[in-house]
Each structure stands twice: as structure tokens, then as C-alpha cells.
Amino acid sequence: MLLSGSHEAQLDAASRQQLGTGTFRVGSASNRTASRLDGARLQLRAPQELISEATLPGTVQLPPSGQPIVLMAEAPVTGGYPRIGQVAAVDLPRLAQRRPGDPVCFRHGTLAQAADRLRRRDQALDTLCRQIEQRLQHDGFLTA
Structure with missing residues (x-):
């Protein structure tokens, strides 16, 4: 389950749709710090420069590559990328068990x-x- 992030509204319409209905795949660069997702590139309506703010495991960030990153068990305490969502704590163990190439779908809740x-x-x-x-x-x- 995906909860809205503080910057989700900054996604363009197609990216908001893709985030809630598309399928991503766990990237090979994933680890205990972050699950990097491959799939359709998500885009903001306009570029943003943000200061670092607090993050938690489950925070979904959108780096300039357009490929979402879900912070995991060893998440940094701050991050400067837009926070487009938050994976519900109940679902983090399921995501942590995914291997590179496995599908990941987000459903808003x-x-x-x-x-x-x-x-x-x-x-x-x-x-x-x-x-x-x-x-x-x-x-x-x-x-x-």
C-alpha cells in the first residue's frame, strides 16, 4: 500500500497515473539501504531543488533519473529528493524479500x-x- 508523499502532487499527470497503476521491477542496484525500481520514468511537472528533510524506511523518493527509490531498513535519516510516497510499514517486509527483476506494483491507500x-x-x-x-x-x- 502506498500513502501519498509530500511531493506527490508535483508529479505530472501521466507519472501520477503510472505510480498508482504501473508495474516497476526491483533494480539490480538494490540493497538494505534502498530498493531501486526500474520502469517507466516518472517526471515532475517542474524541476525542484529541495533541502534535505527527514526520511524513514518506506519513503519513496524520485531522483533526477525518474526511477523511484524506496528507502529500506538502513535508510538515511535525511534526503533531498522529492518524496512522492510512503510504503505502508506492513508492506515493507514484502518489498524487502523481492529480488532484482521481481515486479512491484503500488496501490494507493x-x-x-x-x-x-x-x-x-x-x-x-x-x-x-x-x-x-x-x-x-x-x-x-x-x-x-
Whole structure:
């Protein structure tokens, strides 16, 4: 899920459309710092010079190449490229598991939707952990 970034409105119409409906591919230069995406070049309506601002894992930046970069686990704390989106925290592990050449599609969502998906994932993980603990106790590997 992709949340709107502070500079998303600066994309031209075709690029906004491509960001929400197109398919990108994980680039070979991707690493723990950033997942570099290959695909259609995205363009701003007008060039911008920005000062560095805070970034977080999941920030989608648009460098001059027009190929989006998604900041990952070892993201820098600041960045000067336009921030066109934010990948929801619940989806970052899925992106991190992608290999070079794998497809990536963004679908826009709201903060409330992202928070709900994160809550449901956390509940599912809690349920799984309880089931594993019960099974280990049942099989004698853990004592109560």
C-alpha cells in the first residue's frame, strides 16, 4: 500500500497515473539501504531543488533519473529528493524479500487502511506465537 508523499502532487499527470497503476521491477542496484525500481520514468511537472528533510524506511523518493527509490531498513535519516510516497510499514517486509527483476506494483491507500492492516497482521502473529507455544508445551519442549 502506498500513502501519498509530500511531493506527490508535483508529479505530472501521466507519472501520477503510472505510480498508482504501473508495474516497476526491483533494480539490480538494490540493497538494505534502498530498493531501486526500474520502469517507466516518472517526471515532475517542474524541476525542484529541495533541502534535505527527514526520511524513514518506506519513503519513496524520485531522483533526477525518474526511477523511484524506496528507502529500506538502513535508510538515511535525511534526503533531498522529492518524496512522492510512503510504503505502508506492513508492506515493507514484502518489498524487502523481492529480488532484482521481481515486479512491484503500488496501490494507493489511506493511513487508516494501513493502520488497520498493520493491526490485523500483528494480531495474526500474536495468534501464531500462542499456537506455537501451546504446541511446544503439549509436546514437552516447554514447561508452563
